Amino acid sequence: MQMVDMFYDQLEDAKQRKVPFVIPIGTIEYHALHASCGTDTMVINGVLRELEKTKEIVVCPPIWYGVASYAVSGPEKGTIQVDVDAYENYLYCILKSMIYGGVKNIYCVAHHQTEEAGLMPMTLACHKAGKKVIMEYMEETRGKGWWGSNDYADYYENLGSGDDPFSYIKVIPLLSAEAQHKCGGFDHAGKYESSLMYALYPDHVDLERTKKNTEWFALNSVETSMELGKHMVQCALETLDKIIV
Structure with missing residues (x-):
């Protein structure tokens, strides 16, 4: 279910049953000459x-602008960087x-800078806000x-369960470290990310433009394939199906 399409009674029912509410945590960033600047957000949308x-989930509107950083390029190439403190406060709001409104099963799903599921500025901001x-x-x-208080004497027994308040908000990568290994690799605008995007939104990856790339991280984008992309989608789905409960 898409949150923006739901009526009040449907949202209330989903809250009461603790249906997972999933927020795509995205960025707008330069992805070489062949892939759209919305890739990081779109691959999350596509997998969801x-x-x-x-799986019954409530897909919340994506947060398109994020802590992209200017590590790959400056703003002149289309990257839009949100300061981490401002982003943390925005996400906090x-x-x-959602929490005060009764949603107690939230997943923030990120793809940007999630190599080996490591913590980077944007995912750290999500954790801190949560x-x-x-x-x-x-x-x-x-x-x-x-x-x-003695009301929480069973805290450790419920650790990690739906009754654990620190499990109300979870921050996870679109591709876990395990999924990345199963896929064979992970990259930015290279053959892996480009294949993932190609399988989900083929009109947002131009295979001819891959031949014009000169930057190191995008050189192997010429190896982009639908087969690899579909495999990556399946790896992501298998992991998310286990994590999102």
């Missing part, structure tokens, strides 16, 4: 589109509205000292 076919919201929510609704 496929996941929707087999979104997550706060934890800040939860700490404030629990203190405001349960009072100071909530964790130390």
Whole structure:
């Protein structure tokens, strides 16, 4: 289900049943000469589109602008960089509205700079915003000292479950480290990411333009293939199906 298409009673029902609410965490960034600048966000949207076919989830509107950084290119090539502090506060406001509104099963799914599922500025901002919201929510609704009260004597028994408040918001990569290994690799605008995008949005990858790339990270984009892309989509789906519950 797409959140923007849902009516109030449908949203309330999803909240009550703790259906996963999934937020695509994206960026607008230069992806060489052959792939669109929305690649990082679009691949998440595309995989979730496929996941929707087999799993009940609520797909929230993507956050298109993100902490892209100017590591790959400057703004002159289309990269739009949001300062990490501003981004963290923006995401904090979104997550706060959702948590206080009764959504207690949120997944922030990122693809940008998620090699080996490592923590980078954007994913760190997501983690920080999420934890800040939860700490404030629990203190405001349960009072100071909530964790130390006897009401939470079973805290460790529920650790990681739906009853664990620190599991209300989870930050995960589109491709886990395990999925990346199964795919055979991970890159930026190279054969792996380009193939993933090509399988999901073939009209947003121009195979002829791959031959014009001169930057090191995009040289092997000439090896972009639908077969590899579909394999990567399947790897992502298998992992997400296990993680998103």
